[in-house]
Amino acid sequence: MYSKKLTPEQVALYHQQGYVVVKSFCSKAEIDKLYSTAVNDNAMLNNAVDLNDQSGKKTKLSLWFTPGNDVFGYLTRSEKMVSSVQQLLGDKAKVCHFHSKLMQKEPKVGGAWEWHQDYGYWYKNQFMFPDELISVMVALTPANKENGCLQVIKDSHKLGRVNHGFSGEQVGADMTMVNNALKTMELVYLELEAGDALFFHSNLLHRSEANLSDYPRWSIISCYSLQSNLAYNESSTSWKTPVNVVPDEAILEWDAESLSNADFLKKENDPALKETGWEKEVAN
Template sequence: MLTQKLTPDQVDLYHQQGYIIIKSFCKPDEVNKLYNAALEDTTMLNNAFDLNDQSGKKTRLSLWFTPGNDVFGYLTRSEKMIGSVKQLLGGDAPVCHYHSKVLQKEPKVGGAWEWHQDYGYWYKNQFMFPDQLISVMVALNRANKENGCLQVIKGSHKMGRVNHGFAGEQMGADMQMVNNALKTMELVYVEVEAGDALMFHTNLLHRSEANLSDHSRWSIISGFNLQSNPAYNETSTSYKVPVNVVPDNAIIDWDADSLSNADFLKKENDPALKETGWEKA
């Protein structure tokens, strides 16, 4: 049995506003190990690809599906991660790891992410139940307005899925509905320190500005799914395989593999980046 990691008030707040911030989710030594692996693992760097925003600036990311015995796998399989996710998603089905990605926003050149919902992407993978999906971002550097921190519209997950079309190479939400949401709900800049975690609903509207500062903004974002939630246009299988949970101390104390065996996503294989016709409707 997973121990309860969150308070009832935190769970209620997640359902009310569509996200919660957990301060110091990862300790400094854990952050250092994760960040150094992100910088030094050649397999991750060799499998990174760029996504252009509408201005042509690039955000670089590496995305893989099956969590392994590397330091990122130990984080995404940790009891504190899976225990927290399970409390927020509820239900009887076990938690599965959909995919994780390291986002690399370099100083001066790191691009923006347009307004979107994660389910705006994952709808193309034909996941059936957005309430059974969640995203967790762990900051590897300080994130603030200066270096393009995440922005969220509090409570916007209650709108349901908003239509998405292409914005550069990204999927962007219908700006009429985004502007309506901004008139109705609060815009929040998610300024966090390295090691803080943001857990957010798959229908929460969010974006980030380009990184025009002198400081990097790197983060790892993991998507989790309940096994009871099928996806009918997803070729990977991790989304339906229950996570093999490891103790929290594995991140520091266990020997970690490289990501050489990870099943990385190739940009050309991502269904979310392919036109289906309805994006222009």
């Protein structure tokens, strides 16, 4: 069971290779509650968006900005989550929540995502400091090669921001740089058990294959920034609001609201999202 504090070795590993995996970050009981909510809360279904890969396969996602008093809000606001992010980003400013998304790769139809960096498009939001941005993926189901687990290029965060452009409906990294990175650095398949957490740098190159297996791959991904990291082209406000931390026990023991009141991203409400590559921004 996770002890609420990363070890010095884990912190060093994150800075060295651009990511760190924390095993059993969430307990089975926590994952059961999170996954049950993901499947049964109508707000998730009603606000899910289909994203197409180049072969026509689809990945569903639901994205919201402000963490609330629902079970996913309790996870993203939990002491273990926020304290871990603070350790990795440093103690010079408070942790803020940018957005969270539920990723749903269904069996046989869940789509692929091209190589990209999160900061490749968060740059368009004009966040100033990529070292003060981080994503945390918590696996709600097992993630493996068969169902399209995340692939990363180890150490690639040291490249800095790579140019990104459109490829079909997606926005991906410059493949010349990606191929050079693959010749130089190690490709890693990050196979996770349900409850494992992956913390990764905003400039880490990553992708995922389509889910061709008989089993789903679902995950919750929460993205954080330090309050000192100004974003000059971002209309949401959660990115500059320090997280209201709750105890870890809240996930299982506190009454949880539905996500029906969450401030979900809605594609049809902002036609500019298509032009800024929002599909790629929110997918992993």
